[in-house]
Amino acid sequence: MVDQSMAIMTIIVMALVVYLTRAGGYLLGLQVRHIGTLRPVLEILPGCAFMAILAPAVRQGSLLDLVALVCVTGIMWTTDNVAVASALGLVVLLFGEEILGLIT
Amino acid sequence: MSFQQSMWLGARASIGFWISTFLFGLLFGLAAASAGIEQWKALFMSAAVFSASAQFAALEFWEAPLPLASIALSVALVSSRNILLGMSLTHQLGDYSFVRRMTHLALLTDPAAVMILRLQYNVDRLGYLTGYGLALFVSWICSTWTGYTFAHLLADAKIDSLDFAGPMVMTTMMILFVKGSKRRSFPWLISGIVSLIMFEVGMPAYTILPVSVAAGVVVSLRLGTSNG
Structure with missing residues (x-):
């Protein structure tokens, strides 16, 4: 049984750590914002982080995961509609095996 | 446009x-229930931490006695991309007081940062961040409650098939980035390639993010230099 006060303290520490990463990046950016050439670099950082996380995840994905990814990419590229793309991707992940089974 | x-x-x-936030909240509620966390603690965690990746990371260690240092370290590692998101907003949050900017940064999420960087007209970025964050916060809390409450109705097999939902949502953000960017996507491509190579050769997971991002930054600086 997890001790109640320890659980609460752990959650508070987690909240602090997450907040510090959010605010810390902003504070770090404020220190270098006077360097004009860094602005475009700062703005590409989230994209670089997403790609660094995405590439190995896609590499490890199953065939069904990749089908979902292709559907999401196609919808996003043509419509920019996050809700439709996410919903379709989820349907493929949840029911893809059954759908493929019906087709084949 | 006003705040x-x-x-x-x-x-x-x-x-x-x-919608995708709701899905992750559902999954977190389910996972918290199966980890034996009381419902009010799961809701407190969602309200205080408001980060899917950090909360899922903590669940991996959630058993007595709670290893506070391990949880804090893993939360810090999975949240490290927030540092980059925060840095990217350096020029975006206007002239509000320092305290106000720092307070509202508690609502910073990946999609909010992506959307703010895409905004091209006269929008108050701090207001936008706040509205976006509050809406996702409501989704996160409601879905944690729903997932926890109805955990017993869902089959484990279906939950496992949603493991790829995270990368899928990240892909939607990446496409918004690529389509909305006035800059070239080459640095992002390089980050992805470096990350993939490091993954394939078995580099430690904690080194992949910083090295890949650094590679993208170097390319961006080189492109900036050659264009300038």
Whole structure:
């Protein structure tokens, strides 16, 4: 049984750590914002982080995961509609095996 | 555009990611229930931490006695991309007081940062961030409650098939980035390639993010230099 006060303290520490990463990046950016050439670099950082996380995840994905990814990419590229793309991707992940089974 | 108008705009713009946030909240509620966490603690965690990746990381260690240092370290590692998101907003949050900017940064999420960097017209970015964050916060809390409450109704097999939902949502954000960017996507491509190579050769997971991002930054600086 997890001790109640320890659980609460752990959650508070987690909240602090997450907040510090959010605010810390902003504070770090404020220190270098006077360097004009860094602005475009700062703005590409989230994209670089997403790609660094995405590439190995896609590499490890199953065939069904990749089908979902292709559907999401196609919808996003043509419509920019996050809700439709996410919903379709989820349907493929949840029911893809059954759908493929019906087709084949 | 005023703070309030921008806040409302942000809340409305969040609808697409509201759904995916709800899904992750459902999964977190389910996972918290199966880890034996009491419902009020799961809700408290969602309210205080408001980060899917950090909360899922903590669940991996959630058993007595709680290893506080391990949880804090893993939360810090999975949240490290927030540092980059925060840095990217350096020029975006206007002239509000320092305290106000720092307070509202508690609502910073990946999709909000992506959308703010895509905004091209006169929107109050801090208001937009706040509206976007509050809307996703509501989604996160409601879905944690729903997932926890109805955990017993869902089959484990279906939950496992949603493991790829995270990368899928990240892909939607990446496409918004690529389509909305006035800059070249080459640095992002390089980050992805470096990350993939490091993964394939078995480099430690904690080194992949910083090295890949650094590679993208170097390429961006080189492109900036050659263009300038």
